[in-house]
Amino acid sequence: MSEQVHSLTAKERFEAFDRPAVQRGFVHEVDAHNNEVTLMVDGIHCASCSLTIEKGLSGIDGLKEIHVNASTHHANLSWDPARVPLSRLMQTIADLGFNPHPLRADTRTALNIGEYRAALKRLVVAGLGMMQVMTYAVAGYAGAFEGMTTQYQQFFRLLSLLVATPIVLYAAAPFFRAAITDLSQRRVGMDVPVALAIGIAYIASVAISFFGDLRTEVYFDSVVMFTFFLSFGRFAEMLARHRTMAASEALSESIPATATRLVRGANDEWQEQEIALPQVQPGERLLVRPGETVPADGNIVWGESATDESLLTGESQPNTRRSGDQVIGGSINLTGPIHFEVSHVGPDTVLSGIARLLERAQGQRPRMALLADRVAGYFVAGVLIIATVVFLAWLALEPGRALTVTLSVLVVTCPCALSLATPAALTAATGFLARNGLLVTRGSAVETLAKADTLLLDKTGTLTRGKLKVVAVRLLDSRQNEQQCRAVAAALETGSAHPVAVALNEAPGDLVADAISVIAGRGIEGVVDGRHFRIGRADFVAELSGRKLDMAPQPGVTTVFLGDKHTPMAAFDLEDALRPETSAAIRQLRFAGLAPAILSGDTIAPVQRVADELGITDFHASLLPQDKLREMQARRAQGRTIAMVGDGINDAPVLAGADVSIAMGSGSTLAQASADLILLGGGLDRLVVGVRQSRKTRRIIRQNLIWAIVYNVVALPLAAAGLVAPWMAAIGMSASSLIVVLNALRLLGGESSKTEPSPNGRFHEHPAT
């Protein structure tokens, strides 16, 4: 059987995207001469990269518009398909050194942009309107003391009504909508009191404006202020959510949109066909080139390669897979081309299984927020009952004052302070944490983090860098020098994506290797300066010189040998080293009362070594995602509050099921999508700041709640007794809200961890520019 393959050129690779059947999934056709597409571009790591792409494509005839967003890595293109094919545009991006993938048109991007724009408009309407109404209110209050004529008072009142109406109907609409949804599902959520407070205060104010006398206060200023503050909180929450969703979107790219199908040609050779992924059927033969992602599960029928399955197993080392072995969709083919026969597609794949596990775990997430909502629900119900009782009582005693007193009760007990107590503190804490490299994606996470007493840690990528690093070079021959050996090794490993190669190539010398050939699973052979070298496994290197290499392997350390025709020259010890800040951070977290434990998918030796180094006695190795989940649940059953830190897709289900989950910013996107917090700076030291701040936040939330409750308990009887005029109630309510907000703002300042500017945070030029 001939294994000759008619190879696709890079150009043909993108041509698959010109076919209408493939395009249907992601191209938006405005009209025959204007198509739009959003591409996810890999390799953008700074703002100048996005400019490079825009400039590089701007000269192409037929391209109407291009905008590359440096923070989301999305490129929006619109072009005339009659004048330039999409493949040419994608090819140009690839030529610039980036890797474009089409994003499906029905992804959340469009929805997100719509939601963002609507929220921004509402926020600005509420903000500008609030300023106007405040101006009128100040004039009105001042006038009340200076003896303003009724003509002007009525004028300001109507103006406030005029401005407040669109704010209530437009800017506050989401609160009403959410409240109606809540009520129609027979529950009393946090939006119900908010909607009631806004609604009742507004309607009462309108009624007073038209039918009441001028001495009765109106509350338009309170209504708009309340709407603006709440809108602002929701807006900040939405931004954080979108940022994480953009990350999870990239997950859909871990399975490519197209696959290369191999079909038997006329001369008994394999012909390549680029097809859309949904067309792949079990039993078909697919080609995966080095650097590509395996599109489905299957068995290798030809070829041999190292595959990176860290996505699924979290294992730090690539596995060599040869004919007959299984490959898993989503793993990355690193070294050589392979042919494999598809066994499972779509929902039957291992990756889809993990995604389902994740969904289930998310459903079981402890719902702290539900409790808070229920309490607020009781509170609102209580206030409504009391207000009704008060109204009826006054109606019997003194009908003329019934409305005024009832309104005082409603306003004075407006759950503003109560409903602001938690969100205001959480928003302030979130802002502080974001500045310190800790992105909060779910508001309630800060509260839970403060209570956590158990810290579960993934090893690879969390405690360690997740990348191999040369820790020692041992010379095997006295005539060699280390500098020279490193340079030769770097030259030989140039251009390989294998983690070992990346580590050895960290500081490339000026040597160049020729005639490089990669022997998968064994090593690399090549010629440097006219001398023949081999680098790789001991037996492979020993073969070249014919001299034996006897070295006992050390646990957890990968050793790579270098040799020429005469002698083995050097041994490079590589290991996945601890992040520099890990040790200190673990010590501080333990001091803060969190018991650390390691749950790793890696083998026992490296896990043991890391655990010893950190002094952690509770560690578990070789765990599958479901094992990790079980470990976590066992601990939770003991009544412990779990914080989980992880970075891999294999951690995602555990992250989703933990009380509070923290993902590494350098980790996989799925892990980030299911996490409550993301450590942007990459190290656990940020988590120390996070724990400290979350505890402070919890303290402030308690103070706020106590204040709000005390205020209500004192004010309610006074109001019900008719001792509080509505204007006093309004001032009381505003003051209590203000105190709550000011208290929360204390979280913004205070001790900020001193962080040095990181080298990757700075603006840097892409090599292509």
Added chain:
Amino acid sequence: MNIIFVLIPVGLVLLLVAIGAFFWAVRTGQFDDLDTPAVRILSDDDNRPPEGS
């Protein structure tokens, strides 16, 4: 003091104009990406890839 009956409606009209302008800016996507334009100034005008790359 009667001038206030003219000036405040004028202020309201200006407010409407400002909101209208803002809505237009949001609709045309001017607030969609607040990061990239900030660094655009830092790039040279002849920011083209070298030949053959």
